[in-house]
Amino acid sequence: xxxxxxxxxxxxxGRELSATVDDSILTIARQHKIDIPTLCFLEGxxxxxxxxxxxxxxxxxxxxxxxxxxxxxxxxxxxxxxxxLKQHRKMIIELLFAERNHICSVCVSNGACELxxxxxxxxxxxxxxxxxxxxxxxxxxxxxxxxxxxRCILCTRCVRVCDEIEGAxxxxxxxxxxxxxxxxxxxxxxxDSESCTSCGxxxxxxxxxxxxxxxxxxxEMHKQREFLPYLTKMRRNHP
Amino acid sequence: xxTTTPQKIKVATIWIDGCSGCHMSFLDIDERLIDLVQHIDLxxxxxxxMKEIPAELDLTLVEGAVSNxxxxxxxxxxxxxxxxxxxxxDCAVTGNVPSMRNPIGLKPCxxxxxxxxxxxxxxxxxxxxxxxxxxxxxxxxxxxVVTVDLFVQGCPPPADAIFYVLSELIxxxxxxPTLLTRFGA
Numbered sequence: 001x002x003x004x005x006x007x008x009x010x011x012x013x014g015r016e017l018s019a020t021v022d023d024s025i026l027t028i029a030r031q032h033k034i035d036i037p038t039l040c041f042l043e044g045x046x047x048x049x050x051x052x053x054x055x056x057x058x059x060x061x062x063x064x065x066x067x068x069x070x071x072x073x074x075x076x077x078x079x080x081x082x083x084x085l086k087q088h089r090k091m092i093i094e095l096l097f098a099e100r101n102h103i104c105s106v107c108v109s110n111g112a113c114e115l116x117x118x119x120x121x122x123x124x125x126x127x128x129x130x131x132x133x134x135x136x137x138x139x140x141x142x143x144x145x146x147x148x149x150x151r152c153i154l155c156t157r158c159v160r161v162c163d164e165i166e167g168a169x170x171x172x173x174x175x176x177x178x179x180x181x182x183x184x185x186x187x188x189x190x191x192d193s194e195s196c197t198s199c200g201x202x203x204x205x206x207x208x209x210x211x212x213x214x215x216x217x218x219x220e221m222h223k224q225r226e227f228l229p230y231l232t233k234m235r236r237n238h239p
Numbered sequence: 240x241x242t243t244t245p246q247k248i249k250v251a252t253i254w255i256d257g258c259s260g261c262h263m264s265f266l267d268i269d270e271r272l273i274d275l276v277q278h279i280d281l282x283x284x285x286x287x288x289m290k291e292i293p294a295e296l297d298l299t300l301v302e303g304a305v306s307n308x309x310x311x312x313x314x315x316x317x318x319x320x321x322x323x324x325x326x327x328x329d330c331a332v333t334g335n336v337p338s339m340r341n342p343i344g345l346k347p348c349x350x351x352x353x354x355x356x357x358x359x360x361x362x363x364x365x366x367x368x369x370x371x372x373x374x375x376x377x378x379x380x381x382x383x384v385v386t387v388d389l390f391v392q393g394c395p396p397p398a399d400a401i402f403y404v405l406s407e408l409i410x411x412x413x414x415x416p417t418l419l420t421r422f423g424a
Binding site: 130 | 334338341343382390422
């Protein structure tokens with residue numbers, strides 16, 4: 001089959017852009033330096049669409065749709081930066097902060113946290129809903145790494161990278177709604193996990209201070225993600 | 240001085256459940272403080288010796304979370320007296336470190352600090368002693384207690400951010416602190 005990719009034209013923020021029908025709105029926006037904030041999305045992992053930060057307005061559609069999961073369509077008119085979207089994004093970030101115990105000033109990821117920097121970018125100056133202050137567990141049983149549920153935003157990057165890239169599938173999400181949380185080996189302590197290869201990919205893709213290397217103090221945890229585009233590219237070349 | 244600037248802004252600052260780092264950062268404005276005092280009368284603050292909260296204020300800066308009954312009483316009184324209130328720093332804005340006791344609960348936290356770990360075991364010092372205010376069940380950000388007009392994040396907010404915010408307000412503009420600071424800065 002030597003079919004040409006079907007090229008279509010769509011408008012994002014007033015700019016006419018070309019795309020294939022397989023491209024997501026987010027992919028095309030990023031190719032043209034149109035910034036749409038994301039948290040659960042990470043290039044190289046499957047698309048999840050859970051954080052809802054990349055919601056965009058599409059003309060003729062009453063619902064807001066996530067740019068990461070919505071494919072481009074001929075003559076689609078997309079807006080990524082309206083006042084309504086800005087308000088929704090601020091509220092999402094506020095709810096993430098209120099849901100668990102994110103204390104930036106004493107976090108190992110202070111200064112290198114995607115939630116923290118997005119809050120600043122989106123102009124979140126305070127959290128207008130009451131904080132929940134849940135009582136959550138830490139898992140420090142692994143020799144190298146630590147899970148701090150207080151900082152987790154349930155983006156599932158750890159679950160996906162472990163399953164899709166490392167092939168170990170150590171991580172899963174348990175519980176429903178407000179009780180949802182990540183766990184290792186179907187609720188075994190991380191240190192006792194038989195499937196974990198201690199590769200640390202989950203730590204490196206985690207956007208916050210939920211998964212960290214042990215031995216890091218405040219603001220010392222800097223994530224290294226270079227491996228992900230590299231591995232993704234290699235696999236694309238040798239499927 | 241007062242002949243050149245007839246109408247100085249009446250300012251209060253308060254240090255409740257915080258570490259005084261925000262006040263230190265305020266002082267780190269350094270020589271620019273001299274410019275600021277041309278426009279500001281500091282009437283109530285840990286930096287001056289006034290004991291009573293003034294009846295009328297233009298601006299109050301609050302450092303710290305609201306953690307005990309005395310904090311609450313003074314924040315409410317300052318809010319009544321002030322036209323404009325700023326939550327200064329992460330403790331005032333988010334609860335920050337003082338709020339880390341909230342998931343544990345006041346009693347377990349108190350027992351751990353003053354009884355289980357103590358060499359000399361005391362009962363709650365606030366019991367029967369009117370001089371020591373009782374802790375609130377939760378340490379709260381200021382805006383959960385009174386209306387806050389502006390939020391300046393940071394632990395502490397950088398001196399430049401504080402100077403920018405005050406200068407803009409003096410100039411009659413509304414500053415956007417997120418340009419210069421963030422949670423945990």
